[in-house]
Amino acid sequence: MLAAVLAASIGLTTACSADSGGGTTSTTLRIGLGTESGALDPHAFTGNFLLLDAIYEPLVSYGEDGQLEPGLAESWTVTPDGRQVSFDLRDDVHFTDGTPVDATAVKWNFDRWVGNERFSFFRASQIVSAVDAPDPDTVVLTLSEPYEPLLQELSIVRPVRLLSPQSAGTDGTFQDPVGTGAWKLVSNGATGTVLERNDDYWGPKPSLERLEFKVIPDSQARVDALTNGEIDLIGGAYLAPITPVEAQSLRERAGVRLLTGAADVSILLGFNPEGPAGDRAVREAVSRAIDTEALATALFLGHAEPARRVFPPNVPDSGTNLPVAFDRAAAEEVLDAAGYLREGEIRTRDGEPLSLRLLIPAAPAEGQLDPRTMAAAIAAALQEVGIGVELVPVDAAAYYDERAEGRYDLTFFETLGAPYDPSSSIVSLFTNGARAPLWVTPTIEDLVDKALFAADPAARAESYQNLYEAVAADTGFVPLVYRPRLWAVRDEVNGFAVPPTDVDLELTGVTVG
């Protein structure tokens, strides 16, 4: 009976083999998707980054290494006092429902988030005091104070991109995802999303006609589907993440290519100054006890570099490398000197054992390395120098609460990645306004402000460097690794390169077969 079922399904599969594409030229690219995309409203927080990126466009685009390029704005000028920016809009661009992209439309979009309570975390939303449309081709933003990072922030995915005003309901609620991008939406559901080429696109049209995103929640299943020819592309942090181990196995499989991009996110180990980690000596010892080189090799199988800065080198204004800290003997010395004496397994001082709580989320975030593995490795490393570590896995929902409440001595931090860095991250890492900062002192907060509001690029670079050095002097954190950016494609796919950021999907020159 089972044999009959199997035979039937073989028959069905071969009949459906036209679906599997591959081998012959195709104008459809099948892409894996880790979770279903919510509604594709550019001004809400539910849609998938890359789908939003494909449908909607910003005024300013983020290019390689943080270079800003014209998007829907052809050019822009900033007044000398830095308090006004005017954009010259690109001519003859329309939304896919025919509405022209003019200053009115841009103002309608900006009014949805500028000064809006819901976006108070987004600095630009608070800094912009007025949006004007003096003529159909020009939009002028007035700022309450000069804010250099504004332009970069206008290149992110949400909420700054443009939705057609006609597509919304009469009361302004989002209805249809109508944008100006190279792709437009065909369908969006629990099993996947389909986009097709916008033939009226103003820019270089993609060679592909259709993008089929298939939802496959399990990362190993995605790798299997790629190997099996059911999909053509996976990767990226927000699309269909690949773990380092899976990347390794992909290297060995025929028919697929593994692509790595320059890292843009770093993973850091942070301390809670209230508690045993408040003691500088402890922080020193921790930082010296961890062999980040070995960690990167073992856990990331050579796909990651050990970190030596707050931000990976590719991020603008990331400063210079800190010296390699790993020196187990030195770690022991520091602890001895500070009075943590080693009698048994764990050092004690005044009868108190030196034990640190390492808080981690119980389940790994999508496609990321299981933090429990890294935690176990770090715990073992610290135990070697006599620091006791208690691993406290907490389910993901409670994790951020506990972190905000400071119920940890050690925990992991990550920077946000392009195009948000470095300005967004230093706010959330080094200022008290953030919910769970990495390391904050009054000096540091000062330096953050200076960096954010620096007058010119040179001053800015210097301010950032000062900031990094100050934090390093406090041993306020331990840089661990730069998180690898991993993508994988089938051999039939030509012209695909790792996009500049993980929220982009550059598919213009891509062909299949």
Add this chain to the structure above:
Amino acid sequence: MTAGGGRRKIPAPVRTALVGLPLVGFALVGLLAPVLAPADPAANDLSASLLPPSADHLLGTDQLGRDQLSRLLHGARISLTVTAAVLVISVTIGVLAGTVAGYLGGWVDRIVARIVDMAVSLPGMLVALAVIGVRGPGVENLVVAMSLWAWAPYARIARARVAGLRASPHLDALRLLGAGPVRVIGRHLLPPALAPCLVYASTDVGSIVLGVATLSFLGLGIPPPQAEWGQMLIEGRPYLASAWWLAYPPGIAITAVVFASNLLGERLAVGDERPSVLRWVLPSRLRLPRPRRPAPGTPATVESRRSAESRTTVDDDVLLRVRDLSVAYPRDGGIRRAVADVSYAVRRGETLAIVGESGSGKTTSALAPFGLLDPGALVAGSARLRTGSTARELIGLTFRHRRHVNGRQVGVVFQDSLAVFDPLRSIGAHVDEAVRNAGSRGRRAAVRRISEDLLHLVGLPDPATVAGQYPHQLSGGMRQRVQIAVAIAGEPELLVADEPTSALDVTVQARLLDLLGQLRDELRMAMVVVSHDLAVVTRLADAVAVMYAGRIVEYGPLDTVVRHPDHPYTRGLLDAVPRPGAAPGTRFRTMPGRAGAGPDDTSGCAFAPRCPIAVAECGHDQPVLLPVGPDQAHRSACPRTRAAGAPPPLLALGDLDGG
């Protein structure tokens, strides 16, 4: 296909212990893991990551360089700990709750029963998931979550067991003696309630291990860095094709433990399976080995065989000839014969009665040729049934061939008329089936009409109504008639009736016997009637075979045997009976001494201990059936009476015929 008499099989308790061995092994490994593990399961060695199995690391290392074997052993320990904790908690709560509720009865019992029913109805895994999802992962939460649903089945089992015991006189006596409830429950109710619970627990072990692994898969189980099998499986999954030593051992370990648990649980609950009544496989023509007693091979034996053989070629009228039939059953590791060297013949239209005490082997001798015995029976010998011009050997027939005999040429009426009907099928369904098996294909209505005719034929009023009724709705007498209807559906040449009237009322008996006789005459059937009832025998039989302890001790035409019984046993049976006007249903006289011996229990005559004329030789010499006097038809197995010549007539046939 089965063991012969010589080779001893492994006794059942030992086999159960063997099945339980892997679980014991699991427990031991779990307990001794810290000792057995070659390395610390948490010890990282990043330079030694992902090494294949070697002398240093028997099962290789994982990504962090931890020794996989040590992790596996410690994983056993964790599984064992959680399982033990959950079992202890749930068995304790469950058994206590169930026992107390079962003992107290009344509203307490009803409430507890409802709670238990509800708890069992709830999906355990979901409850565990929800609780952990809300409280967070961790060993304590895990144990609590799993115990929350695990206790209910034990409560149910214990309660059912105790409720059954509650009404026992034993308990009443205890209460009268003033035993307090605590003592009664603790010493007399808990132990028997515990036994079936432990059986269930043996399978629960597997469920719990599997449950913990599944919870780990969902991220809600035992948190790392503790080595737990489910966790190891997840970590090993990306390496299925490369570092196989990470992915396969934990999966195999889980499967092995759960499998062992299921195997043990099934074995304890079900016990040793008896062979199936229906067998696809050809039932082997079992050759019985030499029986335990020394084979005599006396000239008399040989001679009787030869003379019997010569008879075959002459006597064409014989419908069924059974020769040297022996039936044995496996017992205590060996086999034991119930019937030995039985031979009889039935001619067309003739009725043979096989009589004897219970345990004499008469039913077995009658049913053996048709394969209607207990599935464990081993049959040897020959039984040839005449079909047309040839004779067919019945012993060792496959099912497929037997179908052409049973239900067509041969019909059988069984003893316990309620048990031989399927309680879920109507009377009509039974008869229809017999009609169809007899060859009448056709539409349901036509078949049903034939069935109703048959029911009418056996004297049932209103056959249509009867056909729609169920076996439990009829009286015993009516059911016997139905059996007869079923048996004659194929117009058989031979009807075998096993104690057809034993469970019936006296008046009903008489009518039933009339019916049998009438049908026999009308359909010209031969009959084999097994009975211990004298009236039955005298009413119907043409020939009689008297059996004792598995052997025929006397054989001959009815008149002769009844008037001139030769064998002391036969004489004893008939002795006290002849009171004029003895009613039908009068049994043969019971004699002093015990019956129930088997044919192989002694090397001599089995009746000797009860025999009034026994001498020393009777205990040694195997009796043989030999003719009494010049009449070859009348044979007896007692050498002493044969030698003494024809015995005096006992009484007139008419005196027995009670009317």
Add this chain to the structure above:
Amino acid sequence: MSVSGRPRSVGGHLVRWTVDTVGVLLALSAGTFALVLLARGDPAAVLAATRAGRPATPEQVEAVRSELGLDAPAPVRYLRWLADTSTGDFGLSLRTNLPIGPEIADRLTVTAGLVAGSVVVAVVVGMTVGVAGAMAGRGPLRGVLRIGALLATSVPAFWLSYLLVLLLALRWQLVPTSGMAGPATWVMPMAVLGLPAAGVLSRVVAVTLREAIDRPYVLAAMARGSGPLSIVLRDGLPNAAGPILSVAGMIVGGLLVGTVVVEQIFGWPGLGAYFVHAAAARDVPALQASALMLGGGFILANRLADVAQILVDPRSRRTSGVRSDATSPRWGRPGRAGGRHPHQVRSETG
């Protein structure tokens, strides 16, 4: 059927059954509602944060709290929730701020399809193997079938999925690795769910059927000239139906629970996956709703199996007379007489 053994008509049985079922469902609803009380964290804060896209201000949290009616005492909230749920209003998901009802409806069809297909696999394979096992002689076949069935129930579902994917999809390229498009993608999920259930079913069928045919009426049927298959189907199975139906009910329940794992691995957007995500995100309203659906399905499956047993036996159809359990010595309702087969409750863990 209670242990007291009072005779009862079919109607009486059904009334009692309905009362009991409603009772259990109410208990389930109370239990899932109690999840709210047990949960750490503040649902109002979580929902407010979802709406804002960031941690919410206290005013926002309070606004949400009054909107959700979280101020009322627990029993009032329970009753309100009960009333809402029975009209299909399951509230808003804390994670997405969207109504749970429509989402659950879609996912219900997915899960129902998966379970239905797995039931077919389980019944077809399980009955075949079970009948064969009951009829097998003393040869190796019986042992093989038994071991195979027990093995199928022993393998963890997620491991079985990995192995099947490796073999069927990757190595032999017979079916796609995951997804829900077309019959080819049904094979593995339904096999992973259905085969262990088939194992359980086959053991129960084999054991109870073997007992059921070890009866005098089977000998009588052989005397009538019936063939082995006919005897098994007509006399054996109906008499073994009691425990088999009971186990079938539990199997369906177990399948429902098993969807939790299978949907994750094969990417089917069903109730099981929804339940797990809700549990992980502590999205309590979603957790309550999906627990109610899954648990309710489980309970109904078991209860339906119970009532089917009553209907199958014609002896219980009589409105008077003694229901004589004594006539069939080994035929008892499972669990009541302590003769419950281990595998009958085992499939709970899926």
